[in-house]
Amino acid sequence: MRQEPRLQFTKEERADPALEKPIRKADRAADKAEKARAKIPKKKIRFEETVTDPTTGKTVTRLRFEEVDKKKPPSKLSHAVRDAPGNAVLSKVHKEIRESEEDNVGVESAHKMEETAETGGRMIESAYHSHKLKPYREAAKAEKKLEKANINALYHKSLRDNPQLASNPLSRWQQKHAIKKQYAAAKRAGQTAGSTAKAAEQTAKTAKTAAKKSEQAAQFVWRHRRGFLVGIVLVVMLCFLLNTMSSCSMMFESVGSGVAGSTYPSRDEDMLGAEATYAQMEAELQDYLDNYEATHDYDEYHFDLDEIVHDPYVLISILTAYHQGEWTLAEVEGTLSMLFERQYILTEEVVVETRYRTETSTDPETGETTSEQVPYDYYICYVTLENFDLSHLPVYIMGEEQVSLYAVYMATLGNRPDLFEGNPNASNSGSLEFTDYDIPPEALEDETFRAMITEAEKYLGYPYVWGGSSPSTSFDCSGFISWVINHSGWDVGRLTANGLLNISTPVSRENARPGDLIFFQGTYDTAGASHVGLYVGDGMMIHCGSPISYANINTSYWQQHFYTFARLP
Structure with missing residues (x-):
């Protein structure tokens, strides 16, 4: 966890009545943040360092232990107390999912609640895991308060040094906005407290210039007020004359804004x-693991390693949504490190066992040979690498608006299907491809099923978004089914796959009919149902895979993981 800086102020600044209160709040917030960080669990990491004796020239390898913060355990979230799986583990996506020929199945886990009190937010799956996460949550909360206090102190300091900036609300807003931007940039770049403050102070010049330009613009408008009045009248008349074409203009505006809003705004060189x-x-990371045994000195090694891979479109979509628009490579270096640390969770555990070996010795006087069991330490190293799929991170690190942007960029691949052409890990070019299916007319005679499939087919081709639960964020599997049934006559809220199963009545395969839900298990490491789709008859379902699509349930993959059919109440 990157620490917020403790800002440094001079005695003169601390004595200034205008700054006394914001500085005191910043100091207090810094003290609380330090205490919160100190409560984060620590662990000792073993390092090997080579030391050369300058007198003898001999090289000796020594062990050194350093105390560092333990990594924050992956969050375990659910959407309703009654539906939270007791032992659900938000872990790696089942490797078979990537091997499925039909679909890259979106697995469900943490579900971001979007709508009102019925969804209830997220909650920690178990009291034990909640206890482990508490110091990290408290530290993050303290860091956020410290950042707010620091920005407020810098803002008041800037107003004191540049009183002309307080002349109007626009200037004050520009100054505070500039300080926030500079502070965030300094934080991402990992600058020190002093340089962060210095960078923030530089915004006074920028805001001063912007305020001056605003004032000049206002004066210019006032001097030419008659011309501007005539221009306004002409614009109104033009709008009136073109009123009959309003539908066309709205259409073009919608298309234009849609294309612009779904296109990556950054330069190619920065994205590449x-x-x-x-x-x-x-x-x-791969090189480190490939040479692990050569660079470490243990007696035995055990490796459990996920594949090291990511989709470049997922990476660029996350960066663009996270930074809410255009960015440069220098601006996202900190974000890249953060994403990498969250995607790849490397655990190295050394277990020391006491073992015995037989040592034989001979008495020089009697020549008698004796044997004895001598204990010694035997080191076993367990190395685990978990690839927490990059596409699952948006719901953990972004707000609702940002997740919505991410879904748009993934749906269109930023309108740049050529950007990563030839990259075997890249998403399909263009809009996400999906399998379509013509529902038999007799099945659509059922009014309830017709309403369900009409709603479901609106979202064919929408990308899988971990935790997504609405069109604005796109969906995961249970989020998609919850949305469909809530807009087809039911009101069940946002449920997990197990939650949907709990409110339904299991039916046999022979009695399953269009409109029933179909559940699967073992598509990732959790108890009970782990995936859900809407059965449409004739061995077909519509579900949120990657993307939302129709799928044949009679393939070997789906048959292997089939759990049950169930009918909604």
């Missing part, structure tokens, strides 16, 4: 540079 940087980090 970000992808290359991330790929280099993965290559270094």
